[in-house]
Amino acid sequence: DIVMTQSPLSLPVTPGEPASISCRSSQSLLHDNGYNSLDWYLQKPGQSPQLLIFLASNRASGVPDRFSGSGSGTDFTLKISRVEAEDVGLYYCMQSLQIGAYTFGQGTKLEI
Amino acid sequence: EVQLVESGGGLVQPGGSLRLSCAASGFIFNNYWMSWFRRAPGKGLEWVANIDQDGRTKYYVDSVKGRFTISRDNAKNSLYLQINSLRVDDTAVYYCVRDRHFWGLGTQVTVSA
Numbered sequence: 001d002i003v004m005t006q007s008p009l010s011l012p013v014t015p016g017e018p019a020s021i022s023c024r025s026s027q028s029l030l031h032d033n034g035y036n037s038l039d040w041y042l043q044k045p046g047q048s049p050q051l052l053i054f055l056a057s058n059r060a061s062g063v064p065d066r067f068s069g070s071g072s073g074t075d076f077t078l079k080i081s082r083v084e085a086e087d088v089g090l091y092y093c094m095q096s097l098q099i100g101a102y103t104f105g106q107g108t109k110l111e112i
Numbered sequence: 113e114v115q116l117v118e119s120g121g122g123l124v125q126p127g128g129s130l131r132l133s134c135a136a137s138g139f140i141f142n143n144y145w146m147s148w149f150r151r152a153p154g155k156g157l158e159w160v161a162n163i164d165q166d167g168r169t170k171y172y173v174d175s176v177k178g179r180f181t182i183s184r185d186n187a188k189n190s191l192y193l194q195i196n197s198l199r200v201d202d203t204a205v206y207y208c209v210r211d212r213h214f215w216g217l218g219t220q221v222t223v224s225a
Contacts, residue, residue, distance in 0.1 A: 039212055041157070043151070043157070048207060048215040048216065048217055048218055049149075049151075049157060049207070049215055050215065051212060051213050051215075054212065054213070060213060090156075092156060092157050094157070094159075094212075096212060099145075099162060099171060100162065100171030101159075101171070101173070102147075102159035102162075103159070104156055104157045104158065104159070105156075106156055107156040107157070
């Protein structure tokens, strides 16, 4: 299985400041179709996970444009341009290259 | 509006069984792969199983193979997860998910003696 490694695991931030989370995979997530099979999710306290970014750099519907995803191959980054209080929660990257074996990173706890 | 509503969770003893259900609405159900994910207390998210549009192709995480069975009834717009031989480490909130984009609110499964 593909191993996903996130850093940092804890991310204290100040509202209005930027934040960045790194995700690395044990093998390339670049599909034959040219897209990277990497998603980013946020699970806010008491809520279901929500998809933020799909295929490495595409914002999901309704996601504020302060969230952006970048990277290719094995190295990916989620950036928040200006953190807001509502952004607290657990952030996960997940690879979907192998439809029969999705795997997540450990999660990054963002706290104000 | 896409809606996924899980049900069927509960408290069960080790070795017991449960059948989770997911009622889908707001989209053409038989057009999509469907999945179950879970999050155990104090742990991260975990993918559990996938099923294709007509129910013929299924995949499972290694830890549940032989114990869990994913299925669907396209006529009823419903997804299921039969979970047998439950273990304490199966305790989690189980989520029904459509193509990674849409998640239900989840149903709690607690395995305890």
